[in-house]
Amino acid sequence: MRSDRPGRRPPAGAGDARAGGPRAGHRSARQAAAGRQRQHRRAAGAPHASVRAQPHRRGQGRGRGGRADGRAPRRQERDGSRPVTRSLKGRILTPAGLVDGTLRIGSNGRIEAVEGTPVAPESARDTAGPLLLPGFIDLHVHGAAGRDIMEGGDAALQVARKHAEHGTTALLATTMTAPMEDLRASLAPVGALARKGEPGAARVLGMHLEGPYISSEKLGAQPPYARPVSLDELKELDALAPIRLLTIAPEVPGNLDAIPRLVAAGFRVQIGHTAGTYEDGVQALQRGARGFTHLFNAMTPLHHRMPGMVGAALAHAQYAEIIPDLLHVHPGAIRAAMRSIPCLYCVTDSTAATGMPDGEYRLGRQPVTKCLGGVRLADGTLAGSTLTMDRALRNLVDVIGLALDDAARRLSTHAADFLELPDRGRLAAGAWADVVVLDRDLRVQEVLIEGGSTDVAHAR
Ligand SMILES: [Zn+2]
Numbered sequence: 158m159r160s161d162r163p164g165r166r167p168p169a170g171a172g173d174a175r176a177g178g179p180r181a182g183h184r185s186a187r188q189a190a191a192g193r194q195r196q197h198r199r200a201a202g203a204p205h206a207s208v209r210a211q212p213h214r215r216g217q218g219r220g221r222g223g224r225a226d227g228r229a230p231r232r233q234e235r236d237g238s239r240p241v242t243r244s245l246k247g248r249i250l251t252p253a254g255l256v257d258g259t260l261r262i263g264s265n266g267r268i269e270a271v272e273g274t275p276v277a278p279e280s281a282r283d284t285a286g287p288l289l290l291p292g293f294i295d296l297h298v299h300g301a302a303g304r305d306i307m308e309g310g311d312a313a314l315q316v317a318r319k320h321a322e323h324g325t326t327a328l329l330a331t332t333m334t335a336p337m338e339d340l341r342a343s344l345a346p347v348g349a350l351a352r353k354g355e356p357g358a359a360r361v362l363g364m365h366l367e368g369p370y371i372s373s374e375k376l377g378a379q380p381p382y383a384r385p386v387s388l389d390e391l392k393e394l395d396a397l398a399p400i401r402l403l404t405i406a407p408e409v410p411g412n413l414d415a416i417p418r419l420v421a422a423g424f425r426v427q428i429g430h431t432a433g434t435y436e437d438g439v440q441a442l443q444r445g446a447r448g449f450t451h452l453f454n455a456m457t458p459l460h461h462r463m464p465g466m467v468g469a470a471l472a473h474a475q476y477a478e479i480i481p482d483l484l485h486v487h488p489g490a491i492r493a494a495m496r497s498i499p500c501l502y503c504v505t506d507s508t509a510a511t512g513m514p515d516g517e518y519r520l521g522r523q524p525v526t527k528c529l530g531g532v533r534l535a536d537g538t539l540a541g542s543t544l545t546m547d548r549a550l551r552n553l554v555d556v557i558g559l560a561l562d563d564a565a566r567r568l569s570t571h572a573a574d575f576l577e578l579p580d581r582g583r584l585a586a587g588a589w590a591d592v593v594v595l596d597r598d599l600r601v602q603e604v605l606i607e608g609g610s611t612d613v614a615h616a617r
Contacts, residue, residue: 242269243608245592247287249273250565252583255281260289262590266608270586281561282597288561291569291582292326292591292606293546296402297365297451297478297504299331299520300541301511306330307521309342313350317358319512320505322613323545326591326606327360327573327581329401331506333521334368334379334430340394348398357611360591362576363399366391367450371430372406377455378540379430380522386415391424400424401576404450407441408433420445425576427478430455431466438469448575449477451506452494453486454539471497476575478504481552482544484531488557495559495567502571503549508532508541551599 245260251271258273282288299305301319304312313330320328330347332340350361368379370386386405394400403424407413408431419426428441429450434457449456449470457465470477477498481491485506495501505511509518510527518525518532525532525540532540546568553564573582580588594603604611 245287245289245594245605247289247594248276248281248284249289249584250291250562252570252585254278255562257284257286260584260590260592262605262608264608266590267580268584268586268588268590271584278560278562282599284597287602288595288597288599289584290324290550290561290565290593290595291573291584292593292604293324293550293568294572294582295320295325295328295359295505295507295546296502296572296575297331297367297480297506298325298328299333299507300509300518301507301545303509303513303518305509305519305521306347307333307335307339307343309346311346312343313347313361314355314358317350317355317361320507320545321357321359321604321606321611322512322601323547324550324593324595324601324604324613325359325546326593326604327362329363329365330361330398331365331367334371334376334382335521336382337390337393339522340366340369341397344394344397351399354607356609358606360606362578363401364394365402365404366394366400367404368430370403370405370409370412372409372432374432375406375430375455375457377430378520378523378525378534378538383409383430385409385411386419388415388418388422391419392422395424402427402448404429405446406431406433407446408437413437413440413444416441416444416446428456428466428470432457433466435464435466435469435472438466439473442469442473447476449474451485451504452477452479452498452501453490454480470494474498476500476502476571478502480504480506480542480544481549481557482530482542483552483556485539485542491557500571500574502567502575503546503553504572505544505546505549506541507544511543511545513543547593547595547599547601550595554599 242264243262249256249258249260249271255276256273257276260271261269263269301316304315306313332343347361351363354360369382369384371383373383404427405412407428416426426446427448427450428438428446452470453467456467459465459467479491479494479501481503508520510532515527520540525534532543534540550564550568553559554561570582581591590605590608592605596602601613604613
């Protein structure tokens with residue numbers, strides 16, 4: 158298990174991380190794989206243990222007035238010297254459901270207690286007070302604010318700051334298919350960020366390697382550097398920055414057989430950018446793959462006599478990503494997937510164009526154009542999104558019609574469970590105080606990352 162705070166107390170009732178993969182028939186293989194992964198992490202002495210971020214420093218020109226409790230920031234918080242004990246009042250989504258009450262945060266940045274009276278889910282937004290949801294967790298982030306993770310340097314920090322404004326409290330920096338020298342250059346600075354965190358930035362939990370071990374037939378917007386899995390390359394990259402998630406195409410020769418070795422080495426394998434069949438998908442799940450990368454996009458579609466990779470996911474997956482920007486997947490297909498995949502969770506697949514005006518940007522080595530809310534290659538292929546997680550929440554609730562509690566879990570809790578992080582993605586005693594405070598129109602009012610308040614003024 159790759160908990161980012163080994164040895165710390167998990168939140169009460171939060172240890173229900175469920176394994177992915179086929180629901181029936183493959184459980185023992187999956188559990189064995191998960192056991193190997195945990196074993197590996199223990200043997201490795203949890204080398205990627207991270208250090209808690211400091212609270213946002215208000216002297217850096219990013220401060221904002223107002224707190225969810227309506228009072229001025231306390232002295233320590235203004236100075237940014239250390240987190241402070243704080244109480245937030247409002248309608249709070251707990252693992253047991255909504256309550257009207259108080260969430261107390263300790264000086265260690267963790268939730269001390271959540272108290273209140275239960276509220277019926279159907280009246281979730283029937284309140285004048287703030288809504289407090291678990292901070293969003295986005296496992297597929299290429300960029301924002303004009304910056305791309307593949308740039309290296311301080312790109313990941315700037316990307317994490319922009320997404321924090323929109324309620325994202327933790328994310329995976331996501332690479333493109335690329336030559337090794339480009340991957341090395343992009344991972345090295347993320348390793349440092351994952352170890353120490355930064356004020357006002359979403360916690361970078363590690364990397365999602367989207368390729369290069371994918372299908373050259375299903376590149377989507379990925380450049381033509383696809384190749385078979387190399388465990389040596391992965392170990393070299395993992396030493397630079399923790400690889401939490403790895404997208405591969407199982408039908409590429411050698412990849413299916415490599416999955417058990419990848420899992421045994423501690424890598425969480427996800428199926429994506431694949432021209433594989435339904436059978437390839439089922440076999441990959443049986444061998445230890447656990448999720449699907451942006452379900453429906455860049456994979457073989459479902460036909461009733463040839464169910465393809467989408468069919469494998471709908472029939473067997475416990476977890477999968479989906480991009481709810483309403484451009485990548487039709488709302489009806491999102492609803493269908495939610496009925497089939499219990500822990501379907503949302504990602505943005507966001508690019509440098511996120512939070513920026515229409516114009517020309519880069520996605521890895523490729524030029525892309527942002528226009529009418531979409532990001533595309535010159536040939537019109539969708540190339541990631543400009544989605545932010547707060548907009549994803551509004552899309553799920555206001556357009557697709559999900560209940561607020563269900564939508565919130567698909568933006569946070571399920572992703573935390575998928576990464577086996579019991580102390581994130583839920584507002585419960587012992588968990589990190591990663592909180593997004595929203596008004597009844599689901600606009601972000603305040604974001605707390607490990608108890609520290611974050612400026613959201615630019616997001617409004
Ligand atoms: Zn992507």
